[in-house]
Amino acid sequence: MSAQLVNAAHEVDKSFLFIFGASALLLALLTAAMLWFVFRYNRKRHPVADQTEGNLWAEIVWTVLPTILVMGMFVSGWSSYKALRQVPAGALEVKVTARMWTWDFEYAGGRKSKILYAPVGRPVKLLLSSEDVLHGFYAPAFRIKIDTVPGMTTYAWFTAEKEGDYVVFCSVYCGLQHAKMLTSIRAVSQAAFDAWLAEGAVRSEEAPGRALLENKGCLGCHSLDGSPAVGPSFKDLWGRKVILVAPNGSKSTVTTDEGYLRRAILGPKDRTVEGFDPIMPSFGGQISEDEMTLILDFLRTGGKPPKDGRAVAEAEGCLSCHAEDRSVLVGPGFQGLWGSKVTAEGPGGEHDVLVDRQVVLEALSLPGKLQLKGFDPIMPAYPDLSDEDREALLGWLESLGTDGHNVHSGPGGHTP
Numbered sequence: 001m002s003a004q005l006v007n008a009a010h011e012v013d014k015s016f017l018f019i020f021g022a023s024a025l026l027l028a029l030l031t032a033a034m035l036w037f038v039f040r041y042n043r044k045r046h047p048v049a050d051q052t053e054g055n056l057w058a059e060i061v062w063t064v065l066p067t068i069l070v071m072g073m074f075v076s077g078w079s080s081y082k083a084l085r086q087v088p089a090g091a092l093e094v095k096v097t098a099r100m101w102t103w104d105f106e107y108a109g110g111r112k113s114k115i116l117y118a119p120v121g122r123p124v125k126l127l128l129s130s131e132d133v134l135h136g137f138y139a140p141a142f143r144i145k146i147d148t149v150p151g152m153t154t155y156a157w158f159t160a161e162k163e164g165d166y167v168v169f170c171s172v173y174c175g176l177q178h179a180k181m182l183t184s185i186r187a188v189s190q191a192a193f194d195a196w197l198a199e200g201a202v203r204s205e206e207a208p209g210r211a212l213l214e215n216k217g218c219l220g221c222h223s224l225d226g227s228p229a230v231g232p233s234f235k236d237l238w239g240r241k242v243i244l245v246a247p248n249g250s251k252s253t254v255t256t257d258e259g260y261l262r263r264a265i266l267g268p269k270d271r272t273v274e275g276f277d278p279i280m281p282s283f284g285g286q287i288s289e290d291e292m293t294l295i296l297d298f299l300r301t302g303g304k305p306p307k308d309g310r311a312v313a314e315a316e317g318c319l320s321c322h323a324e325d326r327s328v329l330v331g332p333g334f335q336g337l338w339g340s341k342v343t344a345e346g347p348g349g350e351h352d353v354l355v356d357r358q359v360v361l362e363a364l365s366l367p368g369k370l371q372l373k374g375f376d377p378i379m380p381a382y383p384d385l386s387d388e389d390r391e392a393l394l395g396w397l398e399s400l401g402t403d404g405h406n407v408h409s410g411p412g413g414h415t416p
């Protein structure tokens with residue numbers, strides 16, 4: 001045996017065949033001997049039993065033969081075991097993380113995936129661990145089955161010889177969705193693999209929120225389409241009312257706003273959603289603030305592209321009083337408004353105000369509160385804007401603003 005075996009699976013097969021063959025032979029011999037004794041020494045042919053004591057040859061044969069056989073099985077088993085444990089040099093390393101109830105794969109360079117991509121003909125070394133309980137990585141096509149243990153890294157390797165999809169199971173009973181803890185190994189040509197690896201970084205940015213939920217394993221327990229799963233579906237999660245149950249059984253109703261969702265994800269949780277088991281792991285320390293923003297955005301918008309703020313402004317009629325550029329219609333032009341200083345007048349006289357998120361929110365809910373100098377107080381209130389529309393509008397205004405040196409004056413005044 002050399003350390004450069006192309007594929008340990010063949011060694012496993014050889015060993016299996018040997019042991020199977022030896023067992024089959026033994027079974028055949030024993031059955032034949034048994035039948036022979038039944039025939040030759042039954043009561044008709046052999047009414048009186050012989051008493052035989054101490055047959056040296058028979059004792060040698062039944063000691064030596066089985067010993068040889070068992071040693072043969074050991075040697076062949078050992079050689080296949082060695083092949084499984086000796087990873088050829090130059091193997092591609094992939095990090096495998098098991099968690100209830102999904103598999104994550106991470107490649108050099110940071111690309112992650114939910115199914116294991118492997119180039120045909122190249123040995124792949126798996127470095128396995130678990131985030132929660134004991135699982136087992138079982139890929140029968142490649143004759144590997146190895147435990148994944150929390151807090152410990154185990155390894156295994158394989159070489160795919162043909163392109164195709166090969167199933168991967170979890171081999172350790174690990175809870176409710178154990179049977180669904182499936183993934184596959186997708187063997188592709190080296191060229192296709194390289195292309196996939198290169199394209200990866202770009203593609204995972206397309207829907208970063210969704211990719212994150214997938215990478216963090218959330219989608220193993222939460223559905224996106226409203227279908228029932230281990231946890232509540234993420235569909236329309238934002239802003240709904242949920243009933244929470246405390247360990248002592250008392251119930252309370254909360255609205256799923258940002259603060260609540262943060263706590264639900266980062267824990268520690270003192271209450272669980274009614275009708276569900278308290279098995280959601282707490283992700284405190286595992287989710288950065290940037291990632292949290294992406295997740296919350298995704299939960300809020302359901303991954304739909306954000307609404308176009310300009311379209312909202314048009315639909316709500318803002319553009320009949322406000323121009324998109326700096327020109328003044330009935331109200332100040334939107335361009336450059338955000339982030340600029342405006343002069344407001346009130347009972348206490350004139351004062352400068354910086355137009356920021358707070359000011360715009362107020363303009364939409366209590367337009368009379370801040371009265372711009374030189375304009376008529378006719379800006380209507382928009383108390384019924386949906387959160388989504390309001391955020392889209394704010395985003396759009398912000399994108400038009402912040403050059404800092406704007407002067408807005410009323411229709412009677414002069415435009416800079």
Ligand code: HEC
Nearest residue numbers: 100216217218221230231232242264265272273276277280
């Ligand atoms: C092992 C399964 C599991 C995983 C993994 C999991 N959750 Fe949960 N999650 C649950 C269960 C069960 C509940 C409901 C019980 C409770 O409140 O703890 C829940 C509740 C929640 C809630 C509150 C939902 C509501 O209706 O109030 C949010 C938000 C949430 N999970 C987000 C996440 C996010 C984000 C991730 C990934 C970072 C994640 N979960 C990973 C099982 C899971």
Ligand code: HEC
Nearest residue numbers: 316317318321330331360363370371372375376377378379
């Ligand atoms: C009927 C005309 C009219 C419509 C429609 C209108 N505005 Fe105004 N808006 C004004 C006038 C006039 C002012 C300046 C007087 C004032 O401050 O109330 C103003 C002021 C503002 C300001 C400056 C901040 C402030 O508190 O004064 C913002 C921001 C603004 N509007 C945004 C909007 C948005 C967004 C919409 C659409 C959802 C909208 N406006 C619709 C007339 C209008």
Ligand SMILES: [Cu+2]
Nearest residue numbers: 135170174181
């Ligand atoms: Cu498992």
